[in-house]
Amino acid sequence: MREPEENFPYKLESWTATKPAEGVVDERDKAWTQAVARGFHEAETSDDRLPKLITTAAADQQRIYGVYATEVLQHSLPQLDPVATYASFDGTLNVGERTVPADMITAVTVRPSHRRRGLLSAMITADLHDAQQRGLPMAALTASEATIYGRFGFGEASRFRSVTVDTSNGFALRSAVTGSVEMLPTSSAADLQVRLFDLLHAETFGSISRPDHYRSMVAGEGSYDHPEPDRKVRVVAHYDVDGKIDGYVSYKHLGYESKPVSLEIIDILALNSNAYLALWKFLGEVDLSAAVNMPGAPMNDPLLWALTDSRRYRVTREGDSLWLRALDVPALLAARKYYADGELVIKVNDRLGLAGGRFALRVAAGQGQSESLSAEGTADLELDVAAFSSLYLAGVSASTLHQAGRITAQSEQAALKLFDKIFQTPEPPVSRSSF
């Protein structure tokens, strides 16, 4: 691991999460997990929940980073408490009919009394170099704030919406759905979620893996964000006409004090649009509720178009979903599925020295071939690695980024159009994971 250099009165340590033996939590793991909770302004995790949380991190084989003060002041938190936390684990990103390995970053916190001293910079630089050396072509995260990660080469790659659907009297869908819905024991949600997600992940462009803690979150057993169990969680599955489960929803009632009295979706996965709409029909008809909130709705949600009254569908928030950071541009260019042929030379600038260079892309019959070229020479487009990472899944076009001043070099309109023609996709990228 690269050690940060000059003027750094801290020690950066790294280890792999391991399952607590016989439920006994290692003191270092305990201090690290509590530091994460403090960093996100959450309540500290109760002792009986700690083994479960650390077990989920171990299931992901998370690489844990902790920054420790080399000297602590009298009466301050002990040396064992990290002043900064960070974790990463290997996942995959669907780039169209195949996946590429990705370094998935999570649990980034710096103690408020130690912010803006370069601690995040030290951790992320060490992890990105490590990921690149291990041959991972991409890094990925979901961000608490949009201002943090651009400087480290990350670009927004997909977006999501939060929606509220008015399910008061009169809620109806335009067309009939088939199959049936049934309530399940919440404990069965963990494995069901994994099965459905794996199928969807393999076929959804832009999908990134989920961390293991989704298993307990969707079953009301707590997650990293909210470690304590939530006994209000309910789980309902959709069965197709042959009796096979092809969708599920994990949700909870927000209480009679919510206005309007609402249900909230924790997770909804459906293998086809019939299952998706049937689950929504169920949610829309649940008694003692008049609205359903869906925090992670896709941008192209068919539900809007299925409602007899589309104004019942209200977007309450739109935001960035997945952030990507290229670590190996030629590998990424060769891996992606394309829908138009063409040839391009692009120059990628990377201040961290990880992925920069001049690269040729040749696409024929939807398959890309790429090679690194010498640094000197012309390029059709020159752009920062964060802009390249945003463009990679075509969640935004090169023309739009150029208009936004994000493609820095003087770019010919023809080159922008050619890039967009090669990279465009029939559907926008969709990510169903937050980590």
Ligand SMILES: CC(=O)SCCNC(=O)CCNC(=O)[C@H](O)C(C)(C)COP(=O)(O)OP(=O)(O)OC[C@H]1O[C@@H](n2cnc3c(N)ncnc32)[C@H](O)[C@@H]1OP(=O)(O)O
């Ligand atoms: C993937 C995830 O886990 S997302 C969760 C991120 N964590 C949180 O939001 C928890 C609360 N916030 C924090 O713990 C910290 O403020 C962090 C982790 C965001 C930043 O950690 P720091 O150690 O302060 O960052 P560091 O000192 O390395 O800053 C590097 C640069 O980023 C800038 N920066 C850091 N945080 C922010 C921010 N929130 N908004 C804008 N700029 C920021 C710094 O000003 C600095 O800029 P410079 O290079 O021009 O001087």
